[in-house]
Amino acid sequence: MDNIKSLEENFQAKVDAEIKIEAKDWMPEKYRKTLIRQISQHAHSEIVGMLPEGNWITRAPNLRRKVALLAKVQDEAGHGLYLYSAAETLGAERDQLFQDLNSGKAKYSSIFNYPTLTWADIGAVGWLVDGAAIMNQVMLTRTSYGPYARAMVKICKEESFHQRQGYEIMLTLAKGTPEQKAMAQDALNRWWWPSLMMFGPSDKESTHSAQSMKWKIKRKSNDELRQQFVDISIPQAEFLGLTIPDKDLKWNEERGHYDFGAIDWEEFWNVVKGNGICNKARLKARNKAYNEGKWVREAAMAYAEKQSYIKHNQMSSNKATG
Amino acid sequence: MKNWPLWEVFIRSKNGLHHKHVGSLHATDEEMALQNARDVYTRRSEGVSIWVVESKHITASNPEESGELFEPAQDKVYRHPTFYELPNELEHI
Ligand SMILES: [Fe+2]
Ligand SMILES: [Fe+2]
Ligand SMILES: [Fe+2]
Numbered sequence: 001m002d003n004i005k006s007l008e009e010n011f012q013a014k015v016d017a018e019i020k021i022e023a024k025d026w027m028p029e030k031y032r033k034t035l036i037r038q039i040s041q042h043a044h045s046e047i048v049g050m051l052p053e054g055n056w057i058t059r060a061p062n063l064r065r066k067v068a069l070l071a072k073v074q075d076e077a078g079h080g081l082y083l084y085s086a087a088e089t090l091g092a093e094r095d096q097l098f099q100d101l102n103s104g105k106a107k108y109s110s111i112f113n114y115p116t117l118t119w120a121d122i123g124a125v126g127w128l129v130d131g132a133a134i135m136n137q138v139m140l141t142r143t144s145y146g147p148y149a150r151a152m153v154k155i156c157k158e159e160s161f162h163q164r165q166g167y168e169i170m171l172t173l174a175k176g177t178p179e180q181k182a183m184a185q186d187a188l189n190r191w192w193w194p195s196l197m198m199f200g201p202s203d204k205e206s207t208h209s210a211q212s213m214k215w216k217i218k219r220k221s222n223d224e225l226r227q228q229f230v231d232i233s234i235p236q237a238e239f240l241g242l243t244i245p246d247k248d249l250k251w252n253e254e255r256g257h258y259d260f261g262a263i264d265w266e267e268f269w270n271v272v273k274g275n276g277i278c279n280k281a282r283l284k285a286r287n288k289a290y291n292e293g294k295w296v297r298e299a300a301m302a303y304a305e306k307q308s309y310i311k312h313n314q315m316s317s318n319k320a321t322g
Numbered sequence: 323m324k325n326w327p328l329w330e331v332f333i334r335s336k337n338g339l340h341h342k343h344v345g346s347l348h349a350t351d352e353e354m355a356l357q358n359a360r361d362v363y364t365r366r367s368e369g370v371s372i373w374v375v376e377s378k379h380i381t382a383s384n385p386e387e388s389g390e391l392f393e394p395a396q397d398k399v400y401r402h403p404t405f406y407e408l409p410n411e412l413e414h415i
Contacts, residue, residue, distance in 0.1 A: 019337050019338075020337040020338035022334070022337050022338075064400070067398075067400050071398065071400055071401045075401075131415075146337060146338050146339075149338065150338075161402060161403040161405070161406065164403050164406035167406075167412075167415055168406045168408060171408070232414045235413065236413075236415065239409075239411075239412055
């Protein structure tokens with residue numbers, strides 16, 4: 001008992017002193033579990049996040065937009081991989097993580113349960129969804145767990161083009177014909193609130209937050225990050241000449257921040273619970289990809305086994321004749 | 323005399339950083355490899371963690387194939403943020 005207590009004190013002292021925790025270091029079981037849950041959810045979000053954008057690859061308006069979108073979606077697959085690997089350093093098993101995603105047991109970011117209805121949505125997703133993700137991920141480059149922090153550094157470097165390509169799409173549409181501008185406005189209208197929800201429940205409601213802050217897994221609260229995102233995004237929307245769909249939006253001189261309207265948390269929880277527009281389609285797509293890829297995984301394994309069998313036989317016949 | 327196997331040595335200089343390849347050494351087994359790595363490569367507190375991997379377990383790319391491996395990334399400028407033309411007055415993006 002005393003032993004565990006001193007281990008825990010030691011651990012917290014390291015965290016407080018900004019010494020990163022590495023895979024083989026002692027850590028409280030709850031720290032390990034929290035990280036596995038958070039990192040795997042993050043990985044799942046990268047993977048499911050490919051679906052709404054993948055939807056537009058074949059219909060991108062020109063080759064330049066198409067290669068950019070392809071490159072972005074390809075990056076997201078890579079991000080999923082970095083994160084699954086980070087989760088594995090904590091003892092998680094890759095295939096189990098896939099099972100949990102496919103069965104619906106594991107969560108991923110609810111934003112990806114919204115549909116991408118028009119080309120402008122690809123602009124709005126890059127600008128706002130990747131923008132919100134970057135805000136969270138920049139914070140996580142300083143998270144206390146070394147492998148997670150390092151994965152975040154790599155991811156953040158790659159994310160920057162994602163947001164820029166999205167904003168460039170928005171800018172082009174906003175400067176285009178009235179129809180194009182209306183399309184951009186419509187995308188902003190639909191993506192704004194779900195983007196604010198990406199930061200999670202408000203601090204008052206968020207159950208894991210306090211412990212995660214103490215362990216320095218997180219370094220800013222959900223509400224702090226959300227405020228930061230609002231403050232940064234408003235001038236960007238103004239530059240586009242588009243209107244953020246929030247009549248309560250107002251600069252607050254005293255706070256030095258924008259005030260913004262109430263978030264519809266009922267909608268948020270409803271989507272988390274599986275009742276969003278695309279929850280079923282997303283899981284179906286992931287299960288289909290997993291199941292239809294089964295023969296490829298098996299064939300690759302069978303080929304590797306056969307090769308090593310041939311090599312082994314050659315070696316023993318060389319010995320016999322030599 | 324038969325050579326002892328060759329081991330590659332990786333050192334983490336401080337928590338938070340990746341292990342980095344620092345060199346190699348010969349040793350009869352992993353335990354000796356770790357001990358020798360500690361003596362050879364961390365005499366001046368260069369590390370807080372050591373990895374040793376027997377060299378034969380490392381599969382390396384062939385320098386003669388560098389062209390076909392790495393050149394395809396060179397003309398994909400759209401993978402970089404600077405490819406996207408955004409006005410300078412725009413902030414935080
Ligand atoms: Fe992401
Ligand atoms: Fe990503
Ligand atoms: Fe991204």
